[in-house]
Amino acid sequence: MGGFAIGTTEFASMSLLPELAAGLGVDEPTAGHAISVYALGVVVGAPLLAVLGARLSRRKLLIGLMSFFALANALSALAPDFGWMLVFRFLSGLPHGAFFGVGALVAAGMVPHERRSQAVSRMMLGLTIATIAGVPFANVVGRALGWRWGFAIVAVLAVATAVMVLFFAPRTPADRTASPLRELGALRNLRVWLALATGAVGFGGLFAVYTYLASTMTEVTGAPGMIPVALALFGVGMTLGTIICAWGADRALMPTAGLTLAFGAAMLAIYAIAAEQLWSMLMIVTLIGMSGGLGSVLQIRLMDVAGEAQMLAAALHHSAFNVANALGPLLGGAAISAGLGWTSTGWVGMGLALGGLAIWALSLLVDRRLSR
Numbered sequence: 001m002g003g004f005a006i007g008t009t010e011f012a013s014m015s016l017l018p019e020l021a022a023g024l025g026v027d028e029p030t031a032g033h034a035i036s037v038y039a040l041g042v043v044v045g046a047p048l049l050a051v052l053g054a055r056l057s058r059r060k061l062l063i064g065l066m067s068f069f070a071l072a073n074a075l076s077a078l079a080p081d082f083g084w085m086l087v088f089r090f091l092s093g094l095p096h097g098a099f100f101g102v103g104a105l106v107a108a109g110m111v112p113h114e115r116r117s118q119a120v121s122r123m124m125l126g127l128t129i130a131t132i133a134g135v136p137f138a139n140v141v142g143r144a145l146g147w148r149w150g151f152a153i154v155a156v157l158a159v160a161t162a163v164m165v166l167f168f169a170p171r172t173p174a175d176r177t178a179s180p181l182r183e184l185g186a187l188r189n190l191r192v193w194l195a196l197a198t199g200a201v202g203f204g205g206l207f208a209v210y211t212y213l214a215s216t217m218t219e220v221t222g223a224p225g226m227i228p229v230a231l232a233l234f235g236v237g238m239t240l241g242t243i244i245c246a247w248g249a250d251r252a253l254m255p256t257a258g259l260t261l262a263f264g265a266a267m268l269a270i271y272a273i274a275a276e277q278l279w280s281m282l283m284i285v286t287l288i289g290m291s292g293g294l295g296s297v298l299q300i301r302l303m304d305v306a307g308e309a310q311m312l313a314a315a316l317h318h319s320a321f322n323v324a325n326a327l328g329p330l331l332g333g334a335a336i337s338a339g340l341g342w343t344s345t346g347w348v349g350m351g352l353a354l355g356g357l358a359i360w361a362l363s364l365l366v367d368r369r370l371s372r
Contacts, residue, residue, distance in 0.1 A: 001164050002066055002103065003126025005157035006096055008134035009073055010325070012150045013038065013089070014211045015139045015231055018218075019147040024082040029333040032211060036329055037086045041093020042322035049098035050315035058102050059169045063162050065095035065102075070158035077151035097318030100124070104299050104314050106170060114250055116303065121246030121296040128242050128292070131235025136228040139214075187312075191305040191370075194363040196316055199298045200323035202261050202356020205268050205349030206292055207328030210234065213285065216342040220275045230285050237289025245293030249300055254367070257297045258360050264291030265353035271346030291353070295321065328352065 013020065013035055021031035053061045072092035079085035100123075107123040108116040134157075138150040187193075209216075213231070218224040241260070248256035267287045274284035299317050306313030331352070332345035 001126060001157065002062070002099055002161040003124055003128075004130045004134055005066075005069070005126075005154050005161055006099065007127035007130025008138055008157065009076075009092065009151065009154040010038065010096075011131050011135045011210070011231075012138035012142070012154075014207075014329075015135055015214050015227065016142045016147045016150055017211065018214060019142055020085075023147055024079075024085060026082050028212075028215060029337055030082075032329045032333050034082075034085055034089050035211060036326040038089040038093040038096075039322035039325035041090040042096040042325070043093075043319040045094030046097025046101060046315040046319040046322075047312055049095065050101055050312045053098065053102075054311055058106050058172055059165060061102055062099060062106075062165045062169060065099045066158050066162040066165065069095045069099070070155045070162065073151045073158060074155040077148045077155065079148075093322065097322065098315045100127075100318045101311060101313075101315030104303075104317075105310055106172070108300075108303065109172075110170065117246040117249035117253070117296055117300045120299050121242045121293075124242055124296050124299075125239060127295075128235055128239040131238050131289070132232050133235070135235065136232045139228050139231060189305060189307070189309075191363065191366055192302060192313055192316070194359055194366060195298055195301045195305060196320040198257070198261075198356050198359045198363065199294070199317060199320035200327070201359060202264070202294065202353055203292075203321055203324030204328035204331070204352035205264060205356075206288060206353075207325050208332035208345045208349040208352065209268065209271055209288060209328075211329040212332055212336065212342060212345050216275055216345070217281070220342050221278055221281045223278050223281075226278060226282070230282055233282055233286040234289040237286040238292035241290035241293030242296055243293070244290070246296050249297040253297065253301060253304070254360070254364060257294060257301065258357065258364075260291055260294045260297065261353055261357040261360055264288065264294070265350050265357065267291060268346050268349035268353055271349065272343035275343045275346070288349075324352075 017028055017031050021028045072088055076088040076092055079088050103123050104120045107119040111119040138153055142150040214227050217227050217230055245256055245260055271284055274280040302313040302317050331348045335344040335348050336342060
């Protein structure tokens with residue numbers, strides 16, 4: 001439920017970008033800054049809250065994080081102008097990474113070591129299911145009743161999450177040996193930084209396309225009425241990718257990561273051509289969504305290389321994810337503003353995916369050197 005709430009607000013704000021821009025009196029590339037500032041909140045909040053909450057029980061930390069998330073999204077729904085919207089979106093992003101990071105550790109701790117990827121992927125399915133059901137629903141409601149209702153729905157979901165965690169999450173004791181300094185030890189590890197960089201760059205391609213998908217469907221494909229269908233198919237692809245990649249990661253972690261990045265780059269390269277026709281656009285959106293399965297793979301990679309700094313490393317994964325969330329829309333918007341067209345986001349995305357693949361290859365070299 002928490003993943004569903006977070007996924008709905010993260011992706012619905014992208015799908016409602018034209019309505020949000022019109023409602024707050026800015027153009028669409030400027031409105032995209034609301035997405036980037038949310039991502040900045042995740043980048044700042046994930047390590048900060050993970051370090052500060054290291055000695056709390058994970059159940060209490062999850063409840064506190066989701067309660068704050070509910071309040072910030074309620075304020076987003078009430079934002080009087082674009083300036084306040086940026087403030088409230090930044091606040092909404094603060095608990096995002098820490099919630100997913102702590103949730104991943106709870107999930108991984110409940111299963112045998114060789115099934116961690118699948119456990120984490122199941123926890124992450126709330127995020128991918130949001131792209132199937134939550135985002136299209138928020139898009140339809142936002143178009144019919146106003147974009148503010150998209151954020152109001154998320155606030156209600158977040159409250160429901162806090163209540164569910166209170167009653168159903170495992171009651172594990174706090175780690176009294178944990179300390180901020182021990183968690184910060186992850187920052188001295190080169191392999192941690194390489195895993196984070198792989199996600200920060202490699203995931204950017206997906207967001208470069210997704211952020212401007214509604215506008216591309218309207219201006220290039222000529223099918224604005226099919227936007228909710230395209231968003232749902234993206235979610236179907238992301239859900240399938242998460243399940244398949246988790247299965248592969250429990251058997252061959254790093255090869256699965258590399259194959260996923262290469263697959264994403266290839267699909268993004270086809271995007272510009274596929275966007276011309278509705279059937280091919282729907283197909284390529286689904287396939288690009290499948291590359292989102294990289295998330296749970298990199299989460300386990302960080303657990304493997306982080307040593308004792310598990311909470312910070314798990315949270316930092318979502319900081320990296322949202323660096324991508326900021327980088328993709330920023331570069332995609334720059335390409336559009338430069339007059340390269342709506343479909344230029346596909347070429348931007350391909351470049352970012354290939355950049356992530358290059359960092360992944362460097363990670364393999366570091367692994368081999370350390371194993372000697």
